[in-house]
Amino acid sequence: MKRYMPLILLGFLFTVLIGTALAQDMEANNKQANDTEAFQQALEQDGFTVQEGELAYFDLLKLLEEGALPSAYGNNPTTKYLIYFVPPAPGYEVDEQISEITSTLGVSGNLTPFWNLRPDEAVVFVGRTPPECRYFSYDHYIMHRTYDNERRWLFANIADTVNNLVIKSEGTPDGEPGNPFNQTTVIIITADRGIDQRIRAAAQSAGYSDNITNIQVLPSVMLNMGLENDSDTFAAFVRPALINDTQAEENYINNTPATVFRITPNNTTELDPYDYPELRVRGTGQTEFDLMDDLEDLRVAILDRYNESNATELPISVWAPVGTDAIQRGINVLGPNNDAAYLWTANQTISSPTPPFFDTSEYYPFLRDPAITLGNDSNESIIVYGVNHVATGKAMYSNFAIYGADTWNGVRAISDADFSGSAEEYLPDNPNAKYLYAYKLSRNCSEDDQYCYEVPYGQGAYGLELDQPFFIGFRIYLENSTKTGPAYSEIVYDRAIKFDPMSSGNMSS
Incomplete structure (x- = not known):
């Protein structure tokens, strides 16, 4: 019996550690759910309609293999792209071709990866960043635009990303150096300063500090905001690359600890559109x-x-x-x-x-x-x-x-x-x-x-x-x-x- 005692103790210790980790994860998930609910309530009290979306793996190879798309469009195999699935504006439905994409990816409900947005609306990510990895970013795109009555696919990024070196999160408040991985963050996509400020106030009342809140600007000066057929269509992606732990990657991709909201003011507001944001500058002068x-x-x-x-x-x-x-x-x-x-x-x-x-x-x-x-x-x-x-x-x-x-x-x-x-x-x-x-x-x-x-x-x-x-x-x-x-x-x-x-x-x- 003595010869097996170290193994028994090791097994006991392993069980305790696993149990502790699970308990910590459960506690963190419960806190996140409570904070998210409080955030939604604060937004509704401020006169917003809040619709919940979700995040899902945008598996381009699967979409190609099953005929939902005619191409994988140059997918990066290093990255399992997560995309925001956003509810359409109140009173609107997702068209049939988009529904085929969502159903192929196992996403249910009236949600779309490609969405229009009024100039006074916002889409918000609230939750945890990816696990430790070599790189991650949040990026927003214009997907479709109408040129002289011709609808075109652009798939064009609009400005800089929110990446692991600049993100404001609990581990990197105000974007200062720290630990950006598996940290709570808020990311607001909107064209309007006033809407941004109201969302930040609601987030703060729910316990989300302003120094963990990020803005991704939709610059109205170069975009066609609105819900009409000729309005621009947008998308937002999370790019985690080379996550260190395979199990952590699987857990994050398949059950992302985050929520996406579409936020619409119930009453018309005076617009205060953002200018085009200042970009980070490429180049150091040092070459290869x-x-x-x-x-x-x-x-x-x-x-x-x-x-x-x-x-x-x-x-x-x-x-x-x-x-x-x-x-x-x-x-x-x-x-x-x-x-x-x-x-x-x-x-x-x-x-x-x-x-x-x-x-x-x-x-x-x-x-x-x-x-x-x-x-x-x-x-x-x-x-x-x-x-x-x-x-x-x-x-x-x-x-x-x-x-x-x-x-x-x-x-x-x-x-x-x-x-x-x-x-x-x-x-x-x-x-x-x-x-x-x-x-x-x-x-x-x-x-x-x-x-x-x-x-x-x-x-x-x-x-x-x-x-x-x-x-x-x-x-x-x-x-x-x-x-x-x-x-x-x-x-x-x-x-x-x-x-x-x-x-x-x-x-x-």
Whole structure:
């Protein structure tokens, strides 16, 4: 019996700790529910109609796989996007196509991920931020706009994010440094100063300090606010990336400890619209260009290693411009945010005006002609390489993902956590190899390929077929010193080389 006593004590201690944690979670959830109810009551007493929405995982691959959307629109596989599902304005209903999206995602009731807003209304998030992770942000978008009677999909961010470096929360009051993860916060989306102030007063009366309350402005000067058919349509996302604990991620995504409200004044009020907000400025003056010679050495080493194959060096350019560019030109930019720089293996930046829920297979033919595919020959592969932007200090995380060039389905993202140290096997004597990376994409990774991902096929939207043209998209997220995305003028662009068996293709370099 004595020999088992330590195990019994350990099991008892584990049970006590788990029980304590569960009790603390239950207490926190009860407090949140009580505070939220008090907040809603305070708003109603101030003359608002308050409708409750919810947050849910906006699973673009599932929506594509089940036919609710014709494309995954360049999803970031590192991030499980949460989207605000908002009730329509009082007296309005959700249209049939939107209802198909909500039902596919398991969201019930009269809620929509894409919503109109009167200039005196607001949408409010109240609850807890994501668990500890490399990056999170809250961002708001204009999804649709009417140009000369033509309804277009813009998917354009409006201003800066509320990210983990700037958020006001219980752990980071007034946006000061601290712990931003799993903390209570309030985020108000509105076009009107007066409505913002009234909501803040109601929040304070319910126990939410003003120094944990954030504003995301809808600048009326550049938006078409209102509920009419030609009014702009909006959306709001939460982007948690690389959450440390898998179970914590699952719990947060599937049962987000937060509430979304649509808040409508019962009586007309004199409008006091916000101006366009001041933006955080990209760039520090420090660049990555001192690594160009080292990157060329890495390129040569890669070509030498695979010299029995034909090499095609893929083009590279900026993938998506900022949202204000899209709004001014009426083009679709597929959901960028100001915290990132975006690159892709193409020779043009996206710039097409598109209808709502457009089919990406009908646009951007330069991604498919000439077609770059990935077969299952053991000598066929892609080497993605470049500067490790996290190692240089230009990003808090970076990744790349392979996409079908027709449905823009991102199967998996390879992040800096996966490729850190990978260039040293090509450049063993170069001290700057730690600032570079080289990673292989193949259908057949050997046991010796430590830095290799086997791209799946035969799995619908969750894979890439053998004859399906592809492109690679890169994301470089959040420079710590500026609290926004790195400047394109200061980063060295990532690269990729496609290798084919000698029997096919032509050598290019």
